[in-house]
Amino acid sequence: MDLPRWQLEQTLDALQRFGRYGGCAWVVSVDWAKWRLRWSAKPESQEQIDTIERGILPLDPALRAFAVTMRTRQLSLSTERTYLDWVERCVRFHGLPSPAAVEEGHIAPFLEYLAAERQVSASTQRQALNALVTFLKLTRGVETVEVGSFLPGSKPRQVPTVLNLQEIRAVLGHVDVPAMRLAASLLYGSGLRLMEVVRLRVKDIDFPHRMILVLEGKGGASRRTPLPESLVGHMEQQLAAVRALHQRDLEQGYGLASLPPGLSEKFGSSAKEFSWQFFFPAKSLAQDPYDGQVKRHHCDPSNLQKVVHQAVRKAGLNKRASCHTLRHSFATHLLENGYDIRSVQELLGHKDVQTTMIYTHVLNRPGLAVRSPADLL
16 A cells, blocks of 8 residues: 555554553554654655655765655755754764764763853754754654753843844945845845745745745744835846846756755646746756756855845944844834734744744833823823
8 A cells, every 4th residue: 555654654653552552462562663764764756755866965874864854854955954964063072983873862962062062042952952853763763762851051042133224224225236135125124034035936926915925934834924015116126137037047948946855746847937936046057956957046045144244334333233133123113113012923923922022122111012092192
């Protein structure tokens, strides 16, 4: 019976729970880890695994298997690179011969080293923990990983830096490249994260409703955010530039846009359509690490970071500002204008309202930045 991977894993979990709670004698004789490894590593189709194997993968066998499994599960390329990097850093810390030698007992000491000596934040430490636990689960087929106790990261979260309207104008005014100025304007005008801006595709821009659909947000969540009326003309100019670039790619025998493995298999023939092209494309064609084909990827996020950093310096600001500062400013200015915290939470794509509450501290007010009706009397 040829079932998709998720159904196989669901069946395996159901059988194990049934045997355990039912007190069945056979449950202890089954090598659940072996079956979980066998089924969790099974791709949705042989065609998908063949496509992945043609891509750019690590040379180390354990890391290669980890990367392939992450791609079959459609984790983003940035997540894949981050997880692989944490595994390699753990290997170097312990002086292990290879990633295959990483065991449960290696995780806690490495996490304590990050907290005590590297003084990383709690979120960075959690990222390393998630990477190592995921590595062991996907490459060893274990259901749970016993990490043990470790010193948690305690670096306090800083109140975000916020720019006022005059400073925003000054920064954006010192971005010389039109496409980069537009991208930076969306960081502030739509409250987008850096990677959300560079990953925008043509189909994500809803001009009639003045909305932007964010489909590849943090944690895979999607949301809608406003398209500033003041940017519509610039957005249309950028759209025309992307169309002309795509037409040249097609004439030269290219025109494919990069897609995640799952979408690439499902919409492979659609990747040449204009709607799938990145709104801020890279200047040059490049080999897609997923399947090895030459495609047009999105612009390098580091380019936008450098442009904004230079603009902050040229504007003569004494604040330490970055791309994310523009998003912080978007949220803070909305609260200053009386928008409720829940609306701002949805626009930012925060899962927890407590994450959004940090901006009320920026306002130096104990509650929400909402004007009292008594002030209107």
